[in-house]
Amino acid sequence: MSNAIAVVAGHGDFAAGIVSAIDQITGRGELLLPMSNRGLGAADIEAMLRDALAAAPVRVIFTDLPAGSCTIAARRVLRERPDLRLVMGANLPAVIDFVLAGEAAGDDAQAVAHAVERGRLALQEVGGAR
Amino acid sequence: MPVELYRIDDRLIHGQVVVGWGRPLDIGFIVLVDDEVAASEWEQELYRMGVPPEMEVSFHDVAGAAEAHARYRADGRRGILLTGDVDTMRRLVRAVAAADPAGAIRQVNVGGIHHRPGRTQRMRFVFLTPDEERELRALAGDGVQVSAQDVPSGRPVPLDDVLAGRGLD
Numbered sequence: 298m299s300n301a302i303a304v305v306a307g308h309g310d311f312a313a314g315i316v317s318a319i320d321q322i323t324g325r326g327e328l329l330l331p332m333s334n335r336g337l338g339a340a341d342i343e344a345m346l347r348d349a350l351a352a353a354p355v356r357v358i359f360t361d362l363p364a365g366s367c368t369i370a371a372r373r374v375l376r377e378r379p380d381l382r383l384v385m386g387a388n389l390p391a392v393i394d395f396v397l398a399g400e401a402a403g404d405d406a407q408a409v410a411h412a413v414e415r416g417r418l419a420l421q422e423v424g425g426a427r
Numbered sequence: 428m429p430v431e432l433y434r435i436d437d438r439l440i441h442g443q444v445v446v447g448w449g450r451p452l453d454i455g456f457i458v459l460v461d462d463e464v465a466a467s468e469w470e471q472e473l474y475r476m477g478v479p480p481e482m483e484v485s486f487h488d489v490a491g492a493a494e495a496h497a498r499y500r501a502d503g504r505r506g507i508l509l510t511g512d513v514d515t516m517r518r519l520v521r522a523v524a525a526a527d528p529a530g531a532i533r534q535v536n537v538g539g540i541h542h543r544p545g546r547t548q549r550m551r552f553v554f555l556t557p558d559e560e561r562e563l564r565a566l567a568g569d570g571v572q573v574s575a576q577d578v579p580s581g582r583p584v585p586l587d588d589v590l591a592g593r594g595l596d
Contacts, residue, residue, distance in 0.1 A: 308442055336551065338437045338541030364477030366441040372473055385477070 299353035306332035307361030343370040359387035391416025436538040455504025493522030537575040550594035
């Protein structure tokens with residue numbers, strides 16, 4: 298069984314890119330399972346997510362777009378697994394934060410809330426002077 | 428303002444619809460026509476949740492959508508009408524032709540019908556059963572222009588080319 302604690306799911310290579318970046322930055326990419334919806338219908342995405350959850354002690358699912366098909370699939374799964382947490386609109390700073398905090402298997406609610414806040418704060422704009 | 432896009436997409440409301448088409452077409456409303464979703468508050472909330480607040484989402488079964496079609500055509504905003512399968516779109520086209528003849532559906536976009544047993548791949552994002560192929564041909568026979576195109580930047584591939592596998596090139 299994998300020791301992944303979170304699934305990262307999204308369009309194209311979003312998840313693979315996030316996991317690759319986190320592995321490069323922290324060396325802990327194995328804590329994440331990447332999933333792409335490329336070429337899959339809704340039922341297949343949901344089935345792939347359920348397979349991932351059966352194969353690892355996943356506690357959190359990160360998805361890219363709130364309206365995306367991975368998010369829809371994750372919400373269907375959460376209906377039967379309300380213990381899981383879903384973070385949609387995820388970005389690299391948020392997922393890194395969860396990996397570093399969540400590895401300790403402490404308070405998931407606190408770790409996820411912290412990761413969400415880090416992800417929000419990381420979105421900044423500079424420049425644009427005329 | 429007309430409904431800008433009549434789309435068959437088995438993922439229903441998802442990224443390509445909301446962002447890929449929704450943004451460039453400046454979509455103000457989405458009509459999801461699906462008998463199962465129309466009967467379930469939970470399913471409706473599921474699909475409504477991810478849509479940005481400036482985009483209104485409505486849910487209908489086929490009969491309800493046909494009945495409301497003239498109202499959607501008269502809406503000042505641009506809209507997308509979605510079904511999750513070929514059969515629903517075929518029934519909708521016929522129902523609209525009867526309920527709202529002036530607004531008969533003339534174009535259908537095949538946006539995503541994915542693999543499942545019994546389907547043959549016709550494009551990267553289009554897999555069809557023999558029945559679905561017959562239904563699409565029947566739609567075209569009724570005067571509806573059917574083409575496959577997943578995102579706006581893609582090339583619309585006419586039905587004949589889709590069924591001949593020429594969209595796989």
